[in-house]
Amino acid sequence: MEKILVMNPGSTSTKIAVYQDETPVFVESIEHSQDELKKFDTIIEQYEMRKDLILDVMEKNGVKKEDLTAIVSRGGLLPPIEAGAYKVNDDMVWQLTYAPQNEHASNLGAVIARAISKELNDIPAYIYDAVTVDELEPLARVTGLPSMQRKGMGHNLNMRAAAMKYAKESGKSYNDISVVVAHLGGGITLSLHHHGRIVDMISDDEGPFSPERAGGLPVFQVIDMAASEGMDKKIMMKTVKSQGGLMGYFGVNDTRIVEKMMKDGDKKAGLIYNAMILNVARNIAKLAVYVDGGIDNIILTGGIAYSEYFTKEVEKRVKFIAPVIVYPGENEMESLALGALRVQRGEETAKTFVKVEK
Ligand SMILES: Nc1ncnc2c1ncn2[C@@H]1O[C@H](COP(=O)(O)OP(=O)(O)O)[C@@H](O)[C@H]1O
Numbered sequence: 001m002e003k004i005l006v007m008n009p010g011s012t013s014t015k016i017a018v019y020q021d022e023t024p025v026f027v028e029s030i031e032h033s034q035d036e037l038k039k040f041d042t043i044i045e046q047y048e049m050r051k052d053l054i055l056d057v058m059e060k061n062g063v064k065k066e067d068l069t070a071i072v073s074r075g076g077l078l079p080p081i082e083a084g085a086y087k088v089n090d091d092m093v094w095q096l097t098y099a100p101q102n103e104h105a106s107n108l109g110a111v112i113a114r115a116i117s118k119e120l121n122d123i124p125a126y127i128y129d130a131v132t133v134d135e136l137e138p139l140a141r142v143t144g145l146p147s148m149q150r151k152g153m154g155h156n157l158n159m160r161a162a163a164m165k166y167a168k169e170s171g172k173s174y175n176d177i178s179v180v181v182a183h184l185g186g187g188i189t190l191s192l193h194h195h196g197r198i199v200d201m202i203s204d205d206e207g208p209f210s211p212e213r214a215g216g217l218p219v220f221q222v223i224d225m226a227a228s229e230g231m232d233k234k235i236m237m238k239t240v241k242s243q244g245g246l247m248g249y250f251g252v253n254d255t256r257i258v259e260k261m262m263k264d265g266d267k268k269a270g271l272i273y274n275a276m277i278l279n280v281a282r283n284i285a286k287l288a289v290y291v292d293g294g295i296d297n298i299i300l301t302g303g304i305a306y307s308e309y310f311t312k313e314v315e316k317r318v319k320f321i322a323p324v325i326v327y328p329g330e331n332e333m334e335s336l337a338l339g340a341l342r343v344q345r346g347e348e349t350a351k352t353f354v355k356v357e358k
């Protein structure tokens, strides 16, 4: 029997679960307010706070850490890697601590997993379907600057799980479907799953603005901003990553608040909320053209997909491409647990990560 600790450090929450084989013993999501997080300058400084929280929640739910047989976490912003499981090793911890592709809360997952594993005689620790799974086709990588390439970066864990769920429900194999999946969360990313691979995707730096991200911006204005007084990389990243989107316009990252403002007659809220919807729809259409519009279904998932208003308005704009299906929320904790379980049972092999020094 397996007892697996599952961790998912996100930008606005830490999700923690323990699974006994396929069954959840508990699943908890602890929200982090902007106030709580603003005292940390970098993500890695949140290490102690998030690790203690994970261990406390486990203890509170009556699970002894000595009973764990494996640990699995959402993977962070590693250099481009393949889909599926990777063993957490010292190279991965080094990469996420000193040379991640970018700052992101998920960078903490493998670092905390390694530390807990070491305290427990090196029980196996894994990451699964990391943020930087990159299966983009060469055609989808090209930009207009020879020195820049498009990269795969997104909510791969939830988006692949949603695509696989759709395949199962429609009696097909993941290898036979063509779907566009939009993860509508604190950050919004979209992906095109075509014959078993994510052949194109739109990351949070290119796509729609979201509750806390600026999304794709007019590049000439970005250059002016970067060249302005007092700007540096850290301030710029913070502005577009956590202070953009709804946060920038209204100072809140809770979509429900903005939707309520709109419904109560606030004109600015109506304009911005409907623009967010338009941006999601526009980016779905962008992905559909890679396969000449040959999409079986469009899938909307993530927290915002609980909003009937949001999903219906997106559907109105994109249903000319393919039918829309809504899987509200995310299935990340179960996807992580089942991935680790397959590895523990020898049904899948975990790959080995090797660090890439810049
Ligand atoms: N019923 C709802 N209607 C609209 N938005 C919602 C609803 N429930 C949650 N959300 C929004 O979903 C977002 C978080 O989505 P989630 O997928 O949990 O996030 P993340 O990708 O950041 O982990 C927040 O902006 C939250 O306000």
Ligand SMILES: CCCC(=O)OP(=O)(O)O
Binding pocket: 010, 011, 012, 131, 153, 154, 155, 185, 186, 187, 188, 189, 203, 204
């Ligand atoms: C860059 C994609 C990953 C991401 O944005 O995750 P969160 O929305 O959880 O911050």
